[in-house]
Amino acid sequence: MKRFAAGDIVQVLALGKTGHVRIPHYIRNQIGRVTEYCGTYLNPEDLAVGNTAGRAVDLYRVAFSQRQLWPDDVIPQHDTLVIEIYDHWLAPAKETPNAP
């Protein structure tokens, strides 16, 4: 079941999983806006240990404000970063003034 749509505000979870996870540390806990639903894909956390029978998971592209990611830097307000996040790493979040 697709949980999010383009425009939704989401927070990246910090699941603390070990092994082959595809969610880099710099984006964990950050709040962003879904830009696109990418479809379902086999979970790389399963594939990395040879499990090709796992459930396919929803994948989203999520945009973040560069200023919010790196608050100590002087960055133009409109600069953004877009990254792919699997559904189980996302939680719904409230609108913030910083979301892109």
Next chain:
Amino acid sequence: MPHDQGEHEALVIEDEAGNIEAQIVVDALQEVLIGKGLLTALEVTSAIAKLESPGIHLGAQVVVKAWTDPDYRARLRSDGRAAVQELKIPVTEARIIVVENTPELHNLITCTLCSCYPRSILGQPPSWYISKAYRARSVREPRRVLAEFGLDLSENIQLVVHDSNADMRYLVLPEPPEDLERFSLHELEALISRDHLIGVAREVA
């Protein structure tokens, strides 16, 4: 090529490409497999040739088609993989997302976790793309990285960095040169460099 790629690559490559240990293991494994008759040296070289045959000429072909055919450009933006396949280019990636530069917006592609790259249309990534310095700095201070590549991006232009950390692969669609009609299709293709299609270069002229 519009500029010398050797010059800036020297600035960003660090000494991490020469993974000697892995090379020794691979060489030993190959020797054993060939010795046992499970593999031939010819099979190895033909696999390498197959891996290395795609190159940026394919990406350039896609871009020029998009510049000269508005309907194709629309199809490319909505389904990159299908549009690339229309040109009889085999695609191994699950999806190709084409991000378009405009006078107000510039796109930059990176893979912070490893070296994800649209290999079907651009071939193997350059060594700086795989370097830890580029992977970290392209998200942490992308405008400084662009400046080191010789691109001083105006603050009025929005910079969008795409981290291809998972299943999508990305291609930058640069803006066409102003005097597009002056060139033949082949000349246009020759103006496009790999750096334009990653986003570390912007103007095609």
